[in-house]
Amino acid sequence: MEDWRQFEEEVRHVYQALASQKGEGMLVAQNARIKGHSGTFHQVDVYYEFDRDGVRYRVAIECADTKLPVDKGRIGDFAFRLNDIGNILGVVVSRGGYQLGADTLAGQYGIELLQPQDLPLMGTLLAKQMSIVSLPDETSLGQPFWTVMALHDGKTTGGYYATEQPGTTRRHIPLLYSKSHAERIMREGRLDPHQWGVRGLPGSALRAFVQTLDVLEKQGGGAVILFLPPAARGDADFIAIPITTEQLADQYVVTTSSR
Structure with missing residues (x-):
């Protein structure tokens, strides 16, 4: 041969x-x-x-x-x-x-x-x-999550904004139920809108995100749901709920077998 x-x-x-x-x-x-x-x-x-x-x-x-x-x-x-x-x-x-x-x-x-x-x-x-396959754009809706993603020439690259946890070097990707709450993360982080943008995660993108999160967890990071009750003030602190790959897949990802 x-x-x-x-x-x-x-x-x-x-x-x-x-x-x-x-x-x-x-x-x-x-x-x-x-x-x-x-x-x-x-x-x-x-x-x-x-x-x-x-x-x-x-x-x-x-x-x-x-x-x-x-x-x-x-x-x-x-x-x-x-x-x-x-x-x-x-x-x-x-x-x-x-x-x-x-x-x-x-x-x-x-x-x-x-x-x-x-x-x-x-x-x-x-x-x-695999995280690149189903990249969301500015028209994508969160099903149910919104997050902040890296941009290049206005297009999503597949990178996710992550914040360091106080007192540690561990980084967590924020997931939010509201687009306006994700926009607040952009403002508070003083993120450049040419380099970062709010994106909704539809079903296919969320499934791909699970694969990305699995890799991040092996590196000591993870994801966190940031939540505000409906009656909360606009400047109220987010309620932070850590979520694992398994929990995200079990509770939020819809597969073909479960449709």
């Missing part, structure tokens, strides 16, 4: 292992051909597809088995294919590393850059990527 085929096979095996443990409706294919919006068929080295909490995720993996670092041109070509396919996450795995500037370009397109030694961490990395 050619070396590059062997490399693709190694990556496929890693994803196949993930497929046996996570989600439903798994599909892992090597050297797949996927039709884009333009009608063109695009070759994908390894294709990974699965259901998680009622959301369908698709991942395209580019395998660069070369001693030379991957350059920006290859990243740009991959980004073009991903854009034409649409609604798909992009991952590049390179044996030879990456040229200067490739990471910046990949970040602009939400492409994850990995090396073979990173593959055992794919569960955590994929959770981070």
Whole structure:
């Protein structure tokens, strides 16, 4: 078997292992051909597809088995294919590393850059990527939560505003039942509206948020519901209720099986 085929096979095996443990409706294919919006068929080295909490995720993996670092041109070509396919996450795995500037370009397109030694961490990395799939925009409604998210050029990036708990270095993402209360968090935190914005979390975004929260909890952080009774003064202190990933999923996330 050619070396590059062997490399693709190694990556496929890693994803196949993930497929046996996570989600439903798994599909892992090597050297797949996927039709884009333009009608063109695009070759994908390894294709990974699965259901998680009622959301369908698709991942395209580019395998660069070369001693030379991957350059920006290859990243740009991959980004073009991903854009034409649409609604798909992009991952590049390179044996030879990456040229200067490739990471910046990949970040602009939400492409994850990995090396073979990173593959055992794919569960955590994929959770981070999954949070990008169903990003809310300014028209999204909280079902039931609102929060503050990072922006770039007016678009949500997938990052969440978090506050440090007094006397600790632990950071918690605030969740609120009211858009106006989330706007108050923006004002009190003196957040730049060009870098941060209030967003509602509809069902699909909330399911993706649960995956992000699971990663944050492993790092010592978490989420907290900030609540004000209806009759409370506008400047009243929020009632803070910490909530775990399990509690959020059990009490607020609607899955296909529970509909």
